[in-house]
Amino acid sequence: MTEGFSTRAIHAGQPADPVTGAVVTPIYATSTYLQDAVGQMRNGYEYSRTKNPTRLALEECLAALEEGTHGFAFASGLAAEDTLLRAICSPGDHVVIPNDAYGGTYRLFAKVASRWGLNYTPAAISDVDAVRAAVTDKTTVIWVETPTNPLLNIADIEALGVLAREIGAKLVVDNTFASPYLQRPLTLGADVIVHSTTKYVGGHSDVVGGALIVKDEEMAAELGFHQNSMGAVASPFDAWLTLRGIKTLAVRMERHCDNAERVVEWLAGRNDISEIRYPGLTEHPGHKVAAAQMRRFGGMISVRLRGGEQSAIDVCNRTKLFTLGESLGGVESLIEHPGRMTHASTEGSPLEVPGDLLRLSVGIEDAEDLLADLSQAFGD
Known part of the structure; x- marks a missing residue:
């Protein structure tokens, strides 16, 4: 039986603590873990940049809410975006972005990623033909917000997913404004979902965070490698606060x-x-x-x-x-x-x-x- 949204928000990735029976996921404020022998880790826990139980609970919950298979929690939405670009793009690649994108996202492309050799073209993402016209033979990503920030334009996720597959690109959807409760882009053909969990997911203006959610195993492995290598992960306390917010989403x-x-x-x-x-x-x-x-x-x-x-x-x-x-x-x-x-x-x-x-x-x-x-x- 498939559980409903609110049930998943409260329970996914959050079983009662096996030691104490605590019904709320503990804050595992630890940087490192006991190994039973050299190279023998307990349940894969080695170092908290790589894996932390509180962050893992959040990541599993986010994946369940977005109907994905893997979630990755970051210190901010822009940290998630930067990690994603490094993971799926290379110097010389091209990305189509919204012509009314969030200012921080635009700054990341214009002032940071462009210096790394990533090219971009703004397009009206509410117009599939306009997006198609912005595509080049180097386009590897179609990046959309829907609704957009701040003009609240709407992208047809399903239609853009078809276009992305047609040209061999990935469709990235920033789902921050809608939240997983109102919209689930992976079910409509998106390849990656981006969130600033600071916003509706956390919901109480008391924590900054970001997330990526995917279904594809190969992409998940690449994102996991880059998350660990780049290190901009959510802290245990931030992950706990975000989990608390999710319960009432x-x-x-x-x-x-x-x-x-x-x-x-x-x-x-x-x-x-x-x-x-x-x-x-x-x-x-x-x-x-x-x-x-x-x-x-x-x-x-x-x-x-x-x-x-x-x-x-x-x-x-x-x-x-x-x-x-x-x-x-x-x-x-x-x-x-x-x-x-x-x-x-x-x-x-x-x-x-x-x-x-x-x-x-x-x-x-x-x-x-x-x-x-x-x-x-x-x-x-």
Whole structure:
């Protein structure tokens, strides 16, 4: 019998401790392990960069939630991305990336990987033909976010998986905005899933982390080698915090979605907003694809203000319940100005975001309180 999502979130990789019976996975704060004899390790435990029981529990749980076979936990989402690129790309290779990618991902490609000899082309990942046009004979990876950060565009994972296989490339899907609860890209044809577990997976804004999840055994072996060789692994305490957050992922995501829908409904009636970017709206260009591949539409909303950049900044500065801060996916609501904050690294590039854009990460507070805060911030 296949267990449900919430059951896997609470139990996958997390049996009761065999020594004490503790129902919560312990924090194994150790760097090294007793070996029974030279070269004879107990259950493969040698050194905690290579393998740690707390991190292993998190990795097994993440793999189960994404319906993969192998998970790898890292110190941050960017550490996961960097390790993945080193594992599956070589100097001279080419990657297609979103033309509205997360600023940190763009910086990794533009300022770090490019110096290593990796080439990239931004493309509108919501348009399969545009992605195809960006492909070269050196393309080894199609890298997508869906929904994208911060414009909430939607990629057709199944269609891009077909394209990737056609050209002999790997499809990498950043599933951070959706979380495994709302979307499982491996079941739709992706080869690798990337997460910033800092966001919805951890869910409480108290831990930084990243993850990779795959099905392919050969790729898993390559990722495991690079994870150990590069060493940017999640600490035992960070893995434990992330596991704790995962247990409530399903119920949190339902509340995030409920509240986001209320906020979108409120925003839709305003004359001072020129555009609402939310895949749950029927007028969103990616709505049909999102409805087909997502359980619900998430807790992220982006809006553009008719008053321009200063109006967007003023709203950010006036909120009280919506905390002005970077990151997203926590239980508390956040607001930010992407152009000045999370996506400042894209300024002057083809990925530069509009100055009149606001990004909302809608938390799980009482919806009426969130609407009241937005009302006063917009000057009602």
